Amino acid sequence: MRSAFRHILLTAGAVAVAATAAFAQSADTYPNAPIKLVLPLGAGGATDNLARVSSGPVETKFGQPIVIENRPGAGGSLASAVVAQSEPNGQTLLFANFATHAVTPTLFTNLSYDPVKDFKPVTLIASQPHFVLVNPDLGINTLAELIDYAKKNPGKLNFASAGVGSPLHLAAEYFKIKAGVDLVHVPYKSSAPALLDLIAGRVQVFFDNVSTALPHVQAGKLKALAITSSKRSPLAPEIPTVAEAGLQDFETYGWWGVAAPAKTPPAVIAKLNAAYVEALKSPEVSSKLASQGYDVIASTPEEFEAYIGKEITKWAPVIKAANLSPTN
Amino acid sequence: MAGGSICGFLEMIELLNHLVFGLAVAVSPTNVLLCLAGCFLGTLIGVLPGIGSIATISMLLPLTYGLDPVGALIMLAGIYYGAQYGGSTASILVNVPGEATSIITAIDGHQMARQGRAGVALGISAIGSFIAGTISTVFIAALAIPLTRVALEFGPADYFSLLLMGVLASALLSRGAVSKSVAMILLGMLLATVGMDLETAAPRLTLGYPQLMEQIPFAVLAMGAFGLAELGRSLETPENRDVISRQIGGLLPSLSDLKQSAAPILRGTAIGGFLGVLPGNGALLGPVASYGVEKHLAKEPQRFGKGAIEGVAGPESANNAAAQTSFIPLLTLGVPANAVMALMLGAMTMNGIVAGPQVIERSPEFFWGMIASMWIGNLMLLVINLPMIGIWVKLLKVPFRILMPSxxxxxAIGAYSMRNEPFDVALAGFFAVGGYLLIKLGFEPTPLLLGFVIGDMMEEKLRQALIMSRGSLAIFIEQPISAGLLALTLVLLSVLLLPRVRRKRDEVIVE
Amino acid sequence: MPNKDTSSVSDVGETEAKSWVPTQDFVAGIALLALGGFALYQSAGLPTGSLSAVGPGLLPRGLAFGIVFMGVLIILLDFTRPGERLGIVHLRPPVFIFAALMAFALTIKPLGLLGAVPIAVGLAGFASTETQWREIVVLAAALTVACIVVFGYLLTLSIPVGPSGWPVAAFAAFWK
Structure with a gap:
């Protein structure tokens, strides 16, 4: 038992030595240490890729690595909580998205942090519109035909969703409201099985990201009736926008940006914004992201803040209409 | 007739052409080296207890950034095979399966290790995997495109019926009383429902923890209720585990071992190869089905669970065949069949390869290079691992009091690193205590884990099927595949249960 | 299935002598009742819906009922044919394994691998009666160094290596 005691002492000693090595930092010389960018999703996905591509030049400019920490779960609220509760010195940032800043404020009523007030937006990096996809065997060729068919046959068509409360799910729910049609929701946990069932014709309608859906559209397995942005996509200029196809006032995007803890000094926010905007405007990054279906935005902090506000108001009624239970 | 054979001959030539083309891509020195490095590192990380293949791949993923697209994917595939094999090694040596597919290997593989036959178990697992990998590579090259149809034909109703069959197999393949297995399957399925409801986002059984809003990670449950709980149990009876370190028999499988394993390897390859094509983790039913088949066909089924080599050879082959064929939906449809394939898809996008139905036409060098690299990957696994068996087996000589804290x-690190979440480490600790108590009450962790994995998919498929049929249960009989599977389930059930009932009745009569 | 019931049924005398120890299956059944009951209580507020609109509560409640049913069944089967007695439950191994993981969970963020690994190794050492503390100290040091090198630097995971502020990623950047 005496040796056990000694062992604990040794451990404690090592810990104490390590603790003194912590060092302080000031806002003027920001960033003087590696920056932690917390992602609300797992490693290896599209969001992970977007974060890495857009942060690459920022790393070079700052001469400090940006370490990506994946914290998936609970609609992004685990990642948000980490950042909201971290030191507001610009060393810990959140890779904000539709889930953390458009859905969570309405869907999660009992959070340990305030999803809006605890953050200071840095920049809206990019957004990606959706395709309104149908199975080609349905014989529907335009958005107007789809709305017409759905109105004549209420509750006959199935639409797929990938992830409850995801942009792919809520875009379709929003479409139901705006077009005044009744489609039956078939929930999927991820996009892959939803795509398979759509190709096989077991579900008929699906709102999916342009980048994922495009190869299937080009191969003729799926039909894209419209794109949900205000402009046509350079990747598929033949697909009309929803407005051109006859449904006004209907735009949906998945979007991604960077946010910092609320009390981060404005000087740090400005420095971060400048670095990210410069990175996103570089031909290398912007062309890479454009080829993956993103619209590069690179907004100011104020524009991003306003955008978040608009998104929350836009989606709150959709979330209620979709019968999603407000949860803790 | 003659026309047909000429046609067939031409097809063969074409297939060979494609494979040679693919080999030419994959066999560039750089790519072989990348494949080798991937396999080696994958094995090395995957063998750490508690770190499964998804965790291994996401840890090693950054190594592939900056490589050319084909090279990156080939390395990633190598990491995947290495991680899978490493996971089996951990199952066999220390009884900690890192992922669903190696739960079954742990049953007889670890028993073999306890009997001093760890080398044989590892060897047969490598050899079986290689044979299964070789057969299924040719299979994919020849049939990838027609097999795509299978993936498309399988709807939610069919899937549900298949999973029902999986539940039945899991209840019957375990060692103990059927009533206790069923209870564990139900408990596993219940644990799978923890988290946000997939349709309404309502929190279910989360006890107020936001960390439980997402599903309980499989690896956390597996390492807690299976690995760490067993660790706790073996600590209380020192004599049990001394068996491991006492004697280590031959390092490689003997001729009679190979003979005994030949048929299970081939059957496992067929079963796993078919189930692997199915989207949504169908792959993990492969080892379960293979184990069930082998146990049923064996002359002495009571050997199973006590170190039967067929119980390792069959499921391991099924596992590896499924690992290969699960590439089919990704390569031909651009739709990932499971989480690992989703990571692959992410890597493809990152490297500028558009995954989708046209990948064969647009990037043939990628498609055929990938298929050829599968076979090279399997060869590498064999080359790396047969010599390494000696090292792994020596690991068993490490005294248990050193091995246990490690x-x-x-x-702990494995549990943490999946989501960078300390809560998951504590959760593993909680499951370790719960699992230990369940073991003391005579329950087995295997059906619990199988119930968890199957239950997760089953609820999703059940609800999708019922929504599509607008609430009519008839959908399960109206869909031909589903109806066929249900009929098969009934047949199997009667075949398996009748002798049991008769035996019980005989016993009663004797008494 | 070889059944172990026959032997214990045959020596009834012994069974009665030790009747204050419950059978394993009786306790197992009670445990299932408790688990199922807890799940039913926790899922009480979830709507079960109907076949055409399955609610979030259908599966959890259905499964919990199933577990309760199996608990009752196992207890009844045990009454008709009493099985083996409950074995001795050793609390020391699971409790210290739990403590080791719990300590790791609590210390990994503030102290990093440098603090969490030796603490976890130390606590895990208590799980076994044959632990030799000299070995454990060496093991703790070796594992800490190995984990920091492999997971912190070689794989540059986002797992903290040392106490917060420790210039971990600076080294990581060097390795890149």
Missing amino acids: IVVFC
């Missing part, structure tokens, strides 16, 4: 630490 396993605990690796499990």
Whole structure:
């Protein structure tokens, strides 16, 4: 038992030595240490890729690595909580998205942090519109035909969703409201099985990201009736926008940006914004992201803040209409 | 007739052409080296107890950034095979399965290790995997495109019926009383429902923890209720585990071992190869089905669970065949069949390869290079691992009092690193205590884990099927595949249960 | 299935002598009742819906009922044919394994691998009666160094290596 005691002492000693090595930092010389960018999703996905591509030049400019920490779960609220509760010195940032800043404020009523007030937006990096996809065997060729068919046959068509409360799910729910049609929701946990069932014709309608859906559209397995942005996509200029196809006032995007803890000094926010905007405007990054279906935005902090506000108001009624239970 | 054979001959030539083309891509020195490095590192990380293949791949993923697209994917595939094999090694040596597919290997593989036959178990697992990998590579090259149809034909109703069959198999393949297995399957399925409801986002059984809003990670449950709980149990009876370190028999499988394993390997390849094509983790039913088949066909089924080599050879082959064929939906449809394939898809996008139905036409060098690299990957696994068996087996000589704290630490790091979440480490600890108590009450962790994995998919498929049929249960009989599977389930059930009932009745009569 | 019931049924005398120890299956059944009951209580507020609109509560409640049913069944089967007695439950191993993981969970963020690994190894050492503390100290040091090198630097995971502020990623950047 005496040796056990000694062992604990040794451990404690090592810990104490390590603790003194912590060092302080000031806002003027920001960033003087590696920056932690917390992602609300797992490693290896599209969001992970977007974060890495857009942060690459920022790393070079700052001469400090940006370490990506994946914290998936609970609609992004685990990642948000980490950042909201971290030191507001610009060393810990959140890779904000539709889930953390458009859905969570309405869907999660009992959070340990305030999803809006605890953050200071840095920049809206990019957004990606959706395709309104149908199975080609349905014989529907335009958005107007789809709305017409759905109105004549209420509750006959199935639409797929990938992830409850995801942009792919809520875009379709929003479409139901705006077009005044009744489609039956078939929930999927991820996009892959939803795509398979759509190709096989077991579900008929699906709102999916342009980048994922495009190869299937080009191969003729799926039909894209419209794109949900205000402009046509350079990747598929033949697909009309929803407005051109006859449904006004209907735009949906998945979007991604960077946010910092609320009390981060404005000087740090400005420095971060400048670095990210410069990175996103570089031909290398912007062309890479454009080829993956993103619209590069690179907004100011104020524009991003306003955008978040608009998104929350836009989606709150959709979330209620979709019968999603407000949860803790 | 003659026309047909000429046609067939031409097709063969074309297939060979494609494979040679693919080999030419994959066999560039750089790519072989990348494949080798991937396999080696994958094995090395995957063998750490508690770190499964998904965790291994996401840890090693950054190594592939900056490589050319084909090279990156080939390395990633190598990492995947290495991680899978490493996971089996951990199952066999220390009884900690890192993922669903190696739960079954742990049953007889670890028993073999306890009997001093760890080398044989590892060897047969490598050899079986290689044979299964070789056969299924040719299979994919020849049939990838027609097999795509299978993936498309399988709807939610069919899937549900298949999973029902999986539940039945899991209840019957375990060692103990059927009533206790059923209870564990139900408990596993219940644990799978923890988290946000997939349709309404309502929190279910989360006890107020936001960390439980997402599903309980499989690896956390597996390392807690299976690995760490067993670790706790073996600590209380020192004599049990001394068996492991006492004697280590031959390092490689003998001729009679190979003979005994030949048929299970081939059957496992067929079963796993078919189930692997199905989207949504169909792959993990492969080892379960293979184990069930082998146990049923065996002359002495009571050997199973006590170190039967067929119980390792069959499921391991099924596992590896499924690992290969699960590439089919990704390569031909651009739709990932499971989480690992989703990571692959992410890597493809990152490297500028558009995954989708046209990948064969647009990037043939990628498609055929990938298929050829599968086979090279399997060869590498064999080349790396047969010599390494000696090293792994020596690991068993490490005294248990040293091994035990190391396993605990690796499990903690494995649990943490999946979501960078300390809560998951504590959760693994909680499951370790719960699992230990369940073991003391005579329950087995295997059906619990199988119930968890199957239950997760089953609820999703059940609800999708019922929504599509607008609430009519008839959908399960109206869909031909589903109806066929249900009929098969009934036949199997009667075949398996009748002798049991008769035996019980005989016993009663004797008494 | 070889059944172990026959032997214990045959020596009834012994069974009665030790009747204050419950059978394993009786306790197992009670445990299932408790688990199922807890799940039923926790899922009480979830709507079960109907076949055409399955609610979030259908599966959890259905499964919990199933577990309760199996608990009752196992207890009844045990009454008709009493099985083996409950074995001795050793609390020391699971409790210290739990403590080791719990300590790791609590210390990994503030102290990093440098603090969490030795603490976890130390606590895990208590799980076994044959622990030799000299070995454990060496093991703790070796594992800490190995984990920091492999997971912190070689794989550059986002797992903290040392106490917060420790210039971990600076080294990581060097390795890149």
